[in-house]
Amino acid sequence: MVLQWEPGTQYNIGDVVEYEGAQYKIIQPHRSQSDWAPPATPALWGRVPESAWEGEKHQQHQEGGYQPGYVQPQGGDQKPWNDQSSQQVQIQHEERHKPWGELDDERKKQLEIGGGLLAGLTALGAGYFAYKEHEKSEEEKKANVWAFQNWLHDAQQRTEAFYRDGPRAPTTWVLVHGKNIPEGAIQGGEEHGQPLYICRAFYDGGIMVGKASSNYKKGAVIGYKKDEIELDTYEVLLGDMRGLRWVDHSGKLNVDGLGYRPVEAGRENDGTPIYIAQAPHKGGLHPGKATAVLDGAYIAYDGEEKKIKEYRVLCWA
Structure with a gap:
């Protein structure tokens, strides 16, 4: 029941x-x-x-007939894509791994008028576009919502599988909302004697690495374009440090020079791989990101994004 x-x-x-x-x-x-x-x-x-x-009610089958993957909306006037109240269109698994720009125009229209972007809009919140993306075109907004909800869908699937079947690898990313840090989260640093955990989240077309703590207002923060961004929907890294190790590094990340394989955690919106870093700052030790492009590790701190020249990278042992 x-x-x-x-x-x-x-x-x-x-x-x-x-x-x-x-x-x-x-x-x-x-x-x-x-x-x-x-x-x-x-x-x-x-x-x-x-x-x-x-x-x-939803299992009617017309033998031999064409069955579209969405419900044809009724009426001549269609609501805008960002004003849908329900999802009528079905999204196939393989579609979720395609960028918005790779979908054909007909399929895009089906998703728009059938509420195929509704889950992303709902999760992002009503004020997201007014504050965060007012300078983007409508097509860029749709692409961002599409990518966000597909990341969220995959994160939900990973998390449900973990809680149902247990870990299948030395590390697992688990979806979190708010300050509910799960048991087994890997500590990536500390501040004022309190642990800081490694997290990642979708933001502006990429998956960014940051830090999570029950002391943060929303639960997690990431650094992005010199700002500290607060987030309440994110993933936390769970696992066993016996299969991992921190490796010292400085400046731009030289993956081949580490001596160990670094743990890839995300990607910038241009596809650049992002790795997990750990850097000291103001008496604390903070999880952050490192890439082959950035000249040092970047962490979120006191409303800003800080660059730290000397840092460590999380690698497989």
């Missing part, structure tokens, strides 16, 4: 709830809070497609 979602309730793997006419399956075990309703916490809940729970 599917129960209504309620705050103050412990939810565990396998739980499915109903909220505002939709069903959601748990991704990350947690105790619910009043401001953690399923639509607002994509790191905790994954929306169950209507076709999976409305039975025969």
Whole structure:
């Protein structure tokens, strides 16, 4: 039996709830809070497609006929892509690994009018474009939302598999919402005696490395274009340090000169690989990023992005 979602309730793997006419399956075990309703916490809940729970209503089959991968919207006037209220279009697994620009125009239109970008818009929040991306074109905004929700979908799948089946590799990225740092998170530094954990998050077309702590306002911060960005939806690295090691380095990252294979954690929006760094600053030790382009490690600190010449890189042992 599917129960209504309620705050103050412990939810565990396998739980499915109903909220505002939709069903959601748990991704990350947690105790619910009043401001953690399923639509607002994509790191905790994954929306169950209507076709999976409305039975025969969504299983009509027309033998021998053409069945489009989306529901044709009714009426002559279509809502803008960023004003959809429901997702009618189905997104195939292989599509999620294609950049927006590689989809043909017809498929883009299907996704736009069928609410195929709704999950990304909902997770990013209503004020995201007004504040963060007002200078981008509509096509650039769509591309960013598409990439974000596909990263989020993959992160949800990884996290659900981890909690269901356990670790399948020495390290695992687990999706987190807010300050709920999972057990087994790898400590990448410390500040004022408190641990700082290694995290990563999608931002502006790339997957950026940063730090997470229960002391941060939203749970995590990354450095990006000289700014410190606060985020409440991100992934934390879990694993065992016995299979890893920190290697000293300085300046631009020379992967071949490390002597060990570094742990790749993300990519800039131009495709440049990002690796996990650890750098001292103001009496603390901070997780951050290093690449073959940047002249040093970059960490988020006190509202800004700081460059540190001498740092260490997380590598496989």
